[in-house]
Amino acid sequence: MEALSRPAARHEVDGLGARSMAAIEVRGLRKVYGEVTAVDGIDLTVEQGEVVALLGPNGAGKTTTVEVLEGYRPRDGGTVSVLGHDPGTGGRAFREHIGVVLQDAGFEDSFTPRELLRLHAGYYPHPRPVAEVISLTGLDEKADARVRTLSGGQRRRLDLALGIVGDPDVIFLDEPTTGFDPSARRRAWGLVESLRDLGATILLTTHYLDEAEHLADRVVVIDHGRVVAQGTPDELSAAAGAATVISFRLPTGLEADDLPALGLDRRVAGSVVEVRTETPTADVAELAAWALGRGDELEALTLTRPSLEDVYLDLVGEAGDGEPRNGEFGNGEPGGAAGAAGAAARGRAAS
Numbered sequence: 001m002e003a004l005s006r007p008a009a010r011h012e013v014d015g016l017g018a019r020s021m022a023a024i025e026v027r028g029l030r031k032v033y034g035e036v037t038a039v040d041g042i043d044l045t046v047e048q049g050e051v052v053a054l055l056g057p058n059g060a061g062k063t064t065t066v067e068v069l070e071g072y073r074p075r076d077g078g079t080v081s082v083l084g085h086d087p088g089t090g091g092r093a094f095r096e097h098i099g100v101v102l103q104d105a106g107f108e109d110s111f112t113p114r115e116l117l118r119l120h121a122g123y124y125p126h127p128r129p130v131a132e133v134i135s136l137t138g139l140d141e142k143a144d145a146r147v148r149t150l151s152g153g154q155r156r157r158l159d160l161a162l163g164i165v166g167d168p169d170v171i172f173l174d175e176p177t178t179g180f181d182p183s184a185r186r187r188a189w190g191l192v193e194s195l196r197d198l199g200a201t202i203l204l205t206t207h208y209l210d211e212a213e214h215l216a217d218r219v220v221v222i223d224h225g226r227v228v229a230q231g232t233p234d235e236l237s238a239a240a241g242a243a244t245v246i247s248f249r250l251p252t253g254l255e256a257d258d259l260p261a262l263g264l265d266r267r268v269a270g271s272v273v274e275v276r277t278e279t280p281t282a283d284v285a286e287l288a289a290w291a292l293g294r295g296d297e298l299e300a301l302t303l304t305r306p307s308l309e310d311v312y313l314d315l316v317g318e319a320g321d322g323e324p325r326n327g328e329f330g331n332g333e334p335g336g337a338a339g340a341a342g343a344a345a346r347g348r349a350a351s
């Protein structure tokens with residue numbers, strides 16, 4: 001992954017004033033499409049230089065939220081500030097400082113990526129060099145091909161290229177790596193990390209939990225138009241009460257009943273024991289002391305932390321229907337789950 005060539009130089013933004021102001025501040029955001037309440041009172045703060053991932057099942061309201069923040073959709077309630085501007089009325093001064101990667105941006109497909117990037121760069125006061133952006137997004141081979149000849153993943157790279165060519169302060173990435181092959185994905189991650197290192201604020205939506213875990217300082221889980229949990233992946237695990245699992249093989253000749261009392265509960269499958277615990281350090285120490293005292297080696301001893309995927313599925317339910325998988329994790333902070341919003345077909349016409 002090539003490094004970005006230009007030094008960090010965030011721009012002064014009209015109206016932003018004190019640099020301590022959050023880059024994005026949303027309070028009580030609401031958006032209704034006819035009968036469907038797509039966004040039902042979302043509060044969201046993204047600090048300058050922070051990378052935040054919006055997660056949630058299909059139809060949760062992520063894209064609608066991001067489109068309101070980008071100024072592409074009017075809202076029905078709440079207050080929104082992006083770099084000190086109301087996106088609905090920010091105009092050019094606002095647009096010059098944001099970069100947008102939409103889910104399905106339409107291209108004029110008789111142009112080439114280089115032509116489109118040059119055109120787009122012209123809208124910004126301090127664009128990145130087009131050749132650099134082409135190289136960063138891995139479009140070198142296709143830079144002068146007609147867009148209509150690009151594959152789906154290559155078009156997505158062009159989306160990304162168009163989103164960063166203006167060297168924006170705030171970048172909105174709506175499912176930025178959907179359709180990427182694994183190496184293109186890694187490259188895109190590297191690019192996002194470089195942009196963050198240069199001080200950009202990034203709000204991304206994704207369905208790839210490993211992507212959120214890898215890139216985001218903080219994740220915000222949305223369901224039925226509401227925030228059901230937010231925090232770092234570690235904080236989410238803690239808030240959800242997700243336990244760590246200690247797993248090992250029972251020493252030959254022993255039964256599970258021979259073990260010391262450990263953890264919240266334990267499961268035995270054949271000779272493998274799994275202990276769920278909220279105090280892994282103490283329990284591992286006790287288990288190790290017990291085994292050492294007997295002169296036993298605990299084979300296949302592992303400690304597994306709950307992944308973001310485990311926590312996410314507990315929050316939104318495996319069916320993505322807003323029903324938690326079990327009773328424990330339903331009340332993520334803040335807000336609690338569930339309003340009513342169908343996951344019907346969606347269009348992109350502003351309404």
Ligand SMILES: Nc1ncnc2c1ncn2[C@@H]1O[C@H](COP(=O)(O)OP(=O)(O)OP(=O)(O)O)[C@@H](O)[C@H]1O
Pocket residue numbers: 033036037038056057058059060061062063064065341342343344345346347348349350351
């Ligand atoms: N233009 C529209 N007209 C009517 N309903 C819409 C429109 N756009 C979105 N919706 C509805 O609003 C709700 C939220 O949709 P949104 O696209 O914001 O969700 P999402 O979380 O981005 O979903 P996905 O993960 O599938 O992209 C859904 O019920 C959707 O059907």
